[in-house]
Amino acid sequence: xxxxxxxxxxxxxxxxxxxxxxxxxxxxxxxxxxxxxxxxxxxxxxxxxxxxxxxxxxxxxxxxxxxxxxxxxxxxxxxxxxxxxxxxxxxxxxxxxxxxxxxxxxxxxxxxxxxxxxxxxxxxxxxxxxxxxxxxxxxxxxxxxxxxxxxxxxxxxxxxxxxxxxxxxxxxxxxxxxxxxxxxxxxxxxxxxxxxxxxxxxxxxxxxxxxxxxxxxxxxxxxxxxxxxxxxxxxxxxxxxxxxxxxxxxxxxxxxxxxxxxxxxxxxxxxxxxxxxxxxxxxxxxxxxxxxxxxxxxxxxxxxxxxxxxxxxxxxxxxxxxxxxxxxxxxxxxxxxxxxxxxxxxxxxxxxxxxxxxxxxxxxxxxxxxxxxxxxxxxxxxxxxxxxxxxxxxxxxxxxxxxxxxxxxxxxxxxxxxxxxxxxxxxxxxxxxxxxxxxxxxxxxxxxxx
Amino acid sequence: xxxxxxxxxxxxxxxxxxxxxxxxxxxxxxxxxxxxxxxxxxxxxxxxxxxxxxxxxxxxxxxxxxxxxxxxxxxxxxxxxxxxxxxxxxxxxxxxxxxxxxxxxxxxxxxxxxxxxxxxxxxxxxxxxxxxxxxxxxxxxxxxxxxxxxxxxxxxxxxxxxxxxxxxxxxxxxxxxxxxxxxxxxxxxxxxxxxxxxxxxxxxxxxxxxxxxxxxxxxxxxxxxxxxxxxxxxxxxxxxxxxxxxxxxxxxxx
Numbered sequence: 274x275x276x277x278x279x280x281x282x283x284x285x286x287x288x289x290x291x292x293x294x295x296x297x298x299x300x301x302x303x304x305x306x307x308x309x310x311x312x313x314x315x316x317x318x319x320x321x322x323x324x325x326x327x328x329x330x331x332x333x334x335x336x337x338x339x340x341x342x343x344x345x346x347x348x349x350x351x352x353x354x355x356x357x358x359x360x361x362x363x364x365x366x367x368x369x370x371x372x373x374x375x376x377x378x379x380x381x382x383x384x385x386x387x388x389x390x391x392x393x394x395x396x397x398x399x400x401x402x403x404x405x406x407x408x409x410x411x412x413x414x415x416x417x418x419x420x421x422x423x424x425x426x427x428x429x430x431x432x433x434x435x436x437x438x439x440x441x442x443x444x445x446x447x448x449x450x451x452x453x454x455x456x457x458x459x460x461x462x463x464x465x466x467x468x469x470x471x472x473x474x475x476x477x478x479x480x481x482x483x484x485x486x487x488x489x490x491x492x493x494x495x496x497x498x499x500x501x502x503x504x505x506x507x508x509x510x511x512x513x514x515x516x517x518x519x520x521x522x523x524x525x526x527x528x529x530x531x532x533x534x535x536x537x538x539x540x541x542x543x544x545x546x547x548x549x550x551x552x553x554x555x556x557x558x559x560x561x562x563x564x565x566x567x568x569x570x571x572x573x574x575x576x577x578x579x580x581x582x583x584x585x586x587x588x589x590x591x592x593x594x595x596x597x598x599x600x601x602x603x604x605x606x607x608x609x610x611x612x613x614x615x616x617x618x619x620x621x622x623x624x625x626x627x628x629x630x631x632x633x634x635x636x637x638x639x640x641x642x643x644x645x646x647x648x649x650x651x652x653x654x655x656x657x658x659x660x661x662x663x664x665x666x667x668x669x670x671x672x673x674x675x676x677x678x679x680x681x682x683x684x685x686x687x688x689x690x691x692x693x694x695x696x697x698x699x700x701x702x703x704x705x706x707x708x709x710x711x712x713x714x715x716x717x718x719x720x721x722x723x
Numbered sequence: 724x725x726x727x728x729x730x731x732x733x734x735x736x737x738x739x740x741x742x743x744x745x746x747x748x749x750x751x752x753x754x755x756x757x758x759x760x761x762x763x764x765x766x767x768x769x770x771x772x773x774x775x776x777x778x779x780x781x782x783x784x785x786x787x788x789x790x791x792x793x794x795x796x797x798x799x800x801x802x803x804x805x806x807x808x809x810x811x812x813x814x815x816x817x818x819x820x821x822x823x824x825x826x827x828x829x830x831x832x833x834x835x836x837x838x839x840x841x842x843x844x845x846x847x848x849x850x851x852x853x854x855x856x857x858x859x860x861x862x863x864x865x866x867x868x869x870x871x872x873x874x875x876x877x878x879x880x881x882x883x884x885x886x887x888x889x890x891x892x893x894x895x896x897x898x899x900x901x902x903x904x905x906x907x908x909x910x911x912x913x914x915x916x917x918x919x920x921x922x923x924x925x926x927x928x929x930x931x932x933x934x935x936x937x938x939x940x941x942x943x944x945x946x947x948x949x950x951x952x953x954x955x956x957x958x959x960x961x962x963x964x965x966x967x968x969x970x971x972x973x974x975x976x977x
Contacts, residue, residue, distance in 0.1 A: 549967070549968060552856075552968055553968075555856075556856060559854050559855075560937065562854065563854075563937060564937065567937070579840075591934075594906060595934075595942050595946075596938075598942075598945040598946055598949055599941070599942050599945040602945055622934065622936045623936070625936050626936035626937065629936065629938050633938075
């Protein structure tokens with residue numbers, strides 16, 4: 274994946290925004306932690322200093338300046354462990370006792386607190402925090418604590434917090450990249466598939482992860498759509514191929530017949546015969562052509578707008594009335610089983626055409642002397658059945674016969690354009706009916722389940 | 724009529740038509756207007772109709788077609804539904820509005836049921852979908868032209884010694900009663916009303932059965948031959964004739 278593409282990707286931008294919000298939140302949180310911990314430490318230091326001041330004030334009250342000096346001396350001696358800072362000076366700021374070398378220059382705040390650089394022995398350079406007082410007699414007292422350790426702890430905390438923030442930023446950046454990469458990868462594969470398809474390879478499919486997530490669902494829906502499109506395209510290609518194949522022979526016959534007729538002078542009768550044969554051929558072509566148009570019309574779904582109530586029992590009786598004489602002439606019989614017929618919403622002419630095609634097929638393939646049975650029932654939805662006693666259709670061929678122009682090899686010699694059953698299939702689909710081919714033992718039974 | 728020689732030989736159905744249109748003797752030539760923008764189609768229709776004895780005028784667009792149809796009294800107008808200028812539907816509506824009752828046959832590349840219904844509703848009398856056979860067009864033009872002459876008030880239809888009483892619903896040939904099934908009766912009635920003309924199988928399916936579909940096999944033939952057995956069997960002068968390449972004609976024998 275190209276890096277600039279990654280930077281431009283939506284997911285990556287989202288990851289960055291997320292990172293920003295996350296970073297700011299972490300910073301605010303850490304600032305609060307820092308503020309509360311160092312605040313706590315300062316309050317603690319201040320409390321210790323206050324307590325010491327109270328102790329020293331007691332000494333001063335009980336034993337006067339001498340006692341105070343002794344107490345300061347004592348405490349200064351322990352300062353190595355207590356980190357205490359003490360200084361008692363005369364009014365002219367000269368040192369009396371304490372562990373600081375000189376009175377700090379820093380100015381006290383309203384409560385008498387000062388923060389200053391420590392100037393004494395080994396603690397030099399450290400920070401001190403202290404409170405200063407003016408005693409009766411002009412003496413000044415400083416009591417405080419070396420806060421270097423506290424500062425160090427604070428710095429340590431801040432440093433750890435800084436590392437934490439850095440780590441969080443790095444982690445979320447990395448996570449964003451990984452997430453972005455995986456999402457992009459899936460989109461990329463969809464893109465790649467689309468490009469392959471655009472360039473003509475319709476068999477391509479988007480890989481499905483099987484996780485059931487949104488991307489997987491998208492992939493599955495796309496694949497479903499692609500499968501349907503592929504079917505349609507294949508169907509169209511099949512039709513074109515079949516039209517080319519099935520119309521080519523009659524067109525060739527037609528052309529050569531006309532050509533041959535013109536090759537040398539003939540008598541009127543010969544010309545007439547050639548022309549008549551040509552007309553018959555053309556009629557067959559027109560008929561095939563019209564059947565294709567009708568299938569296309571049914572498949573377009575347009576007839577649905579004109580749907581009206583159609584009584585299926587009436588319909589079969591009409592078919593019987595129209596086809597009965599022909600069926601009888603061919604030594605078969607047409608038997609109707611339809612009582613009070615169920616009615617459906619449909620296109621009467623197309624339904625008639627479909628049933629007529631089925632009867633036509635039955636007549637074509639069924640053996641003479643056998644019956645063709647037309648049944649209408651309501652179990653529980655309307656069902657129209659056409660059953661014959663012909664050879665039937667072997668199970669593996671049943672799907673194929675619904676395709677346009679499909680003719681079982683065994684029936685190639687019989688007249689017909691191979692469009693009969695595909696028209697039935699188109700009409701069934703138009704009416705939301707299921708078209709089932711079954712075994713009549715022997716024979717074929719075609720069921721239209723509405 | 725021009726003599727028929729060599730390649731200009733006309734198909735049987737044209738001959739049959741010419742041969743038998745006894746009514747045309749006391750009629751002037753049938754005049755037909757063809758409004759069709761495809762010049763070649765228009766020319767084929769013109770030639771075909773001319774050769775079968777009609778006077779044909781052709782208009783190649785809706786405007787001139789409408790003007791001609793409004794100005795003259797044609798027996799039939801054959802109008803393509805899709806035309807430059809006012810289309811077929813607009814022409815029919817205009818004609819009907821000014822009181823012109825010229826029978827109109829629509830030609831259309833739109834063969835859907837709604838298209839046919841809307842065309843007929845607009846005022847056309849018949850509808851033919853492209854591609855069509857010329858014999859089909861010719862038979863329909865003839866039926867439309869003839870319809871103006873037939874009196875709808877007739878209660879008895881006759882051809883030679885064949886007689887149909889529409890009220891008693893009885894058919895006799897040479898005074899002898901013939902029993903017909905209801906559909907056979909309707910079939911014969913239609914043929915009698917169009918006696919002397921060629922009627923196609925599609926016309927019979929549409930007019931007698933009221934269906935608009937392609938029955939593939941020769942179902943109509945079987946019905947016609949059953950009817951023929953009933954009315955012509957044992958008769959010297961057969962009346963119901965098959966016209967090759969077109970359909971049937973009920974007429975006096977040659």
